[in-house]
Amino acid sequence: MTKKPVQFQLNGDQKATFVDDGQNLLDVLRRGVGDLTPKFGCAQGTCGTCTVLIDGQPHMSCLTLAETVEGKSVTTTAGLENGAELHPLQKAFMEQFAAQCGYCTPGMLMAAKALLDTNPNPTREEVVEAISGNICRCTGYEAIINAILSVAGNSPQRYGVR
Amino acid sequence: MPVEFRKDIFSEERDDNLNEIGQPTQRQDALGHVTGRSPYYDDHLFDNLHHMRCKRSPHHHARIRSIDISAAERMPGVRRILLGKDVPNNLNTLLSLLDFGIDDEPLIADKKVSYIGEPVAAVIAETDRQARDAVAKIRVDWEVLPHVLDVEEAVRSDAPTVNDVYPDNVFVYHGSYDHQKLRYGDVDAAFAQADHVVEGRYQMSPIEQAPTETCGAIAAPETNDRFVCYTSTQALFFSLGTAAKLLNVQSNRLHFIGGTVGGGFGGKVDSLHEPMAILGCMVTGKPCKFMFDREEEMQVGAPRGAERWYVKDGVMNDGRIVARKFTGYFDSGAYTRLSSYAIIKCVGHLPGPYTIPNVYADVYCVFTNRTPATAMRGFGITGVDFAIEAHMDKVAETVGIDPVELRILNAYRDGDMKAHRRLAKNTALIECCQVAAEKSGWRISDQARQASSLRDGGGDRAQLPPHTVTDQNGRVEGFEGTGYAGGNKGGMPSPMEQYQTIPATPAAQPAPQPSQTAAPANRPAAQPSQPPASSVPPPPPPATSPDADQLRDRTRHSRRFSSISGLRRR
Ligand code: FES
Numbered sequence A: 001m002t003k004k005p006v007q008f009q010l011n012g013d014q015k016a017t018f019v020d021d022g023q024n025l026l027d028v029l030r031r032g033v034g035d036l037t038p039k040f041g042c043a044q045g046t047c048g049t050c051t052v053l054i055d056g057q058p059h060m061s062c063l064t065l066a067e068t069v070e071g072k073s074v075t076t077t078a079g080l081e082n083g084a085e086l087h088p089l090q091k092a093f094m095e096q097f098a099a100q101c102g103y104c105t106p107g108m109l110m111a112a113k114a115l116l117d118t119n120p121n122p123t124r125e126e127v128v129e130a131i132s133g134n135i136c137r138c139t140g141y142e143a144i145i146n147a148i149l150s151v152a153g154n155s156p157q158r159y160g161v162r
Numbered sequence B: 001m002p003v004e005f006r007k008d009i010f011s012e013e014r015d016d017n018l019n020e021i022g023q024p025t026q027r028q029d030a031l032g033h034v035t036g037r038s039p040y041y042d043d044h045l046f047d048n049l050h051h052m053r054c055k056r057s058p059h060h061h062a063r064i065r066s067i068d069i070s071a072a073e074r075m076p077g078v079r080r081i082l083l084g085k086d087v088p089n090n091l092n093t094l095l096s097l098l099d100f101g102i103d104d105e106p107l108i109a110d111k112k113v114s115y116i117g118e119p120v121a122a123v124i125a126e127t128d129r130q131a132r133d134a135v136a137k138i139r140v141d142w143e144v145l146p147h148v149l150d151v152e153e154a155v156r157s158d159a160p161t162v163n164d165v166y167p168d169n170v171f172v173y174h175g176s177y178d179h180q181k182l183r184y185g186d187v188d189a190a191f192a193q194a195d196h197v198v199e200g201r202y203q204m205s206p207i208e209q210a211p212t213e214t215c216g217a218i219a220a221p222e223t224n225d226r227f228v229c230y231t232s233t234q235a236l237f238f239s240l241g242t243a244a245k246l247l248n249v250q251s252n253r254l255h256f257i258g259g260t261v262g263g264g265f266g267g268k269v270d271s272l273h274e275p276m277a278i279l280g281c282m283v284t285g286k287p288c289k290f291m292f293d294r295e296e297e298m299q300v301g302a303p304r305g306a307e308r309w310y311v312k313d314g315v316m317n318d319g320r321i322v323a324r325k326f327t328g329y330f331d332s333g334a335y336t337r338l339s340s341y342a343i344i345k346c347v348g349h350l351p352g353p354y355t356i357p358n359v360y361a362d363v364y365c366v367f368t369n370r371t372p373a374t375a376m377r378g379f380g381i382t383g384v385d386f387a388i389e390a391h392m393d394k395v396a397e398t399v400g401i402d403p404v405e406l407r408i409l410n411a412y413r414d415g416d417m418k419a420h421r422r423l424a425k426n427t428a429l430i431e432c433c434q435v436a437a438e439k440s441g442w443r444i445s446d447q448a449r450q451a452s453s454l455r456d457g458g459g460d461r462a463q464l465p466p467h468t469v470t471d472q473n474g475r476v477e478g479f480e481g482t483g484y485a486g487g488n489k490g491g492m493p494s495p496m497e498q499y500q501t502i503p504a505t506p507a508a509q510p511a512p513q514p515s516q517t518a519a520p521a522n523r524p525a526a527q528p529s530q531p532p533a534s535s536v537p538p539p540p541p542p543a544t545s546p547d548a549d550q551l552r553d554r555t556r557h558s559r560r561f562s563s564i565s566g567l568r569r570r
C-alpha cells in the first residue's frame, strides 16, 4: 500500500502525516495525529458524530478521503476551547444538559458551530436543519436545540430557555 | 418549559426534601463530554494495535462440516485466526454467574450455527482492512438445517431443535418447569362468573438499542502477567467474570476499565467483546481490538427480544376486572442470554398495576433461529405492558366504559395484595391517570377524579385468594435444579427466594434431581473443569409447604422490598 504525505492545519496547528490510499479523515485524525475528539459511530455517513469543519464547512470525516484535506484547515472539538475557557457552545451544552452519554456531542458541537459562524441568528427551524445529520440516541434533541439557541444572537427567553 | 412538581401528592408520605431535583445540577461527566475528552474505550491509543473481525454465519441454522482458513492465513497482515477450539472454555451462559441456567452458547461456534451472524472464526490482523480481507477468504462447508423463526412454531413438537442444551426449544426454570408460572386464585371459576370475557393477542418486534458508540473492547498485555481491557460494557464486573470463565483465567489477571459508555440502553450487557479481545491479545501478545461496525451492531448486536402475548380478562359490567390470564412467549433467539431472567421480572410484574383477584400466567422463554435477545430499558416489563395497556383499551371498549376510568377503577391502591403476594405500597397510578386526564383535557367523572391511591385499599383487598388452583403443567424431568431461586446457601435467603414468597406449587415440588442435565452429550468432550458457579452442589430440597396462615403472616410482616434485589430503600 502506498503512503501519501498530507499537510493540513488542525485547529490552527500545522500537521504533516502519511496516509494510506483511501484512508478516511476520521481515522487519520484519531490514529494518525491523535485528535480523539471526533468519534466513530458508523463510518457510513449516517450518524454525524465524526463531524469536523473543513475550511469552516461541516463534513463527515468518516466519508472524507484524508488526502483531500491537503492544504486545508480542519477544526475539531479539540479546537473549540480558548485556553482554559470553554467555547460558549460548550458551556451551553454543559449547563443545559445537552449531553447525556456524550458520544454525539463533538459532532453536534461542530455542526452547531458551522451554523452559528455563518448565521449568528438562526431560527429554531434552522438549528434543527443544521443538526439534522447528527443522531443523538440518548434523545437529547430538545436540550441540544435549546442550548444552541441560547448562545445564538436571539434572546434566549424567546425559546423558553432557563 | 418550566418544570412542574407535584410534591403535593403524597406530601405527608414523603421523607425526603428533594434538595437536588428541581435545581440545575452539573453532571460530573459533562465537562469531559463537551470537550471531547471523555475516555470511551476506543479513545485509548496503542502502538501496534491489532484488529479482530469475525467470519459470520450466512444461515439461520446450519451444521459446520469444516472450516478452511488456509487461504485466509496467507493474507497480508494476518497474525492468527481463532476457531471455537481455541477458546479455552467455549461454552457459557451469561447468567451462570448467578448460577442460573445451563451453559448453552459458544463464544465462537464450532459445531453448528443457530442464527444469521453467529461467529465461527475470528481473524486477527495488523489492520482492520486486512482482517476484513482475510475474513472474505475463509471457506466454510455448511450443512444447512431447517430453521424456525416463530415462537409458537418453535414449541411445536415437530420444530427443529435450535439449541441442543434445550431440546424442546424452551428454557427450563429451576430444573423443573418449561415456563415461569404465576398462579393466584382461580381464573377459570372467575371467567365463568364474569359478565364479559375479553381476549387479545399482541406481538412486539425485536428492537435494536442502536447506541451511537458501537460495542467493543480493546485488550493489551500489562505488567504482572495481566491483561488490561478497555470496554464499552455496561456491566463491568459481569463482563470480568464472564471473560474469566470463558478464557479459564483467574479474574485477578484481568484489569477491566470501563464506565464511559457511548449509549448502551441494555445492549452493552452481553459480554462477548471483552473475552474476544483478550483472547486475541493472549494469542498474539499484541494489543487487540474487537469492535462491532455499524452493520454488525444492527444485525448481530443483541436486541430487545420479540414477545407474543395472549391476554384473557374476565370483566364485570361495572368495569371491575375479576380475572386475567396470560400466555406469553419471549423470543430469546438462539441462546438464553438474559431472556430467562427478563421473564422472571415480567412475571413478578403481572398483572400490571391493577388489583385483580384471580391471575394466571404461563410465560415461556423460547429459542428460535433469531439473533439472541438481551436487555433493553425496562426489559421484561415494557413488552407486556404494551400488551396489558392495549388490552385495557379493548376491555374499556367492550364494557363501554371510559378507558381512563377503567384504569382508575382497577388500579392498585395502597394496602392491596398483589398477585405475587406482596402488599402494594406507594402506589400512584390513580394520581397519574388523573393528572394525565387533566393535562390532556380528557373528561373523567367526579368519582374518578376524587379517587385516591391512599383510600379504599387494603381490607378485603389485602387478602390472599381463599383458594389458589395449582397444577403440574409444563413439568419437566432430567434437568438439574439450580441454586438461584430454590437454594439456600449458608442460611441467607437468596434475593429470589424473598421475592418469590410462595413457590407456585410448593407442596408438590420434589427435591431437585442431582442427576445429569439433558445437555452433557452436547458439551465438548475435553471441557476444562467447570468454574465454581456451576459446580455448586444441588440445593437442598425446599422446606415443607408452609400453611396458608403462615404464608399470610409472612407476607404481612415481610420487609417492603420493592425491587428484585430487595435493596431499594423505602
Ligand atoms: S461515523 Fe461518520 S457519520 Fe457516523
Ligand code: FES
Pocket (backbone or CB within 6 Å): A098, A099, A100, A101, A102, A103, A104, A105, A135, A136, A137, A138, A139, A140, B212, B262, B263
Ligand atoms: S448524548 Fe448519547 S448519543 Fe447523544
